[in-house]
Amino acid sequence: MIGVAHEAGKLNDLRAILGNDIAVKAYRDGTRPFPDGAIIARLAWEYVSSAENDAVFGQAQSFVPGSPTNVQFSVKDSKKFADTGGWGYGQFEGGKPNRSEVLMNTCAPCHAAVSSTNDFVFTRYAP
DSSP, rough: OEEEEEEEEOOOEEEEEEHHHOOOOOOHTTOSSOOTTOOEEHHHHHEEEEHHHHHHHHHSSSSOEEEOOEEEEEOOTTTTOOOOOOTEEEEEEETTOOOOOHHHHHHHHHHHSOGGGTTTTTOOOHH
């Protein structure tokens, strides 16, 4: 586990960010850029209110994961993905890969907006 997040706005989801041993070690050690072989996965669910939990608390305050939306992967290979900052991207929806070229062409430009000192990765480590 690298971290969790709530993305507001039009995405409005809950996310769990996971990494393989290489990625987690790089996070713990503060190694940037991430070494080749690092894999970061983001699992996302709809962000929904829990009427059941709110009834216990006596007010609207509890939010839980709803239906899954997608799973995204970032794979570090500085040679294979040299044109995209060393990262390759993929997305799965409903358990199947989304091979939309239009979608895949949005990944690297969005990540390029993140500081290169964090190797174009959004997520910060939550120890």
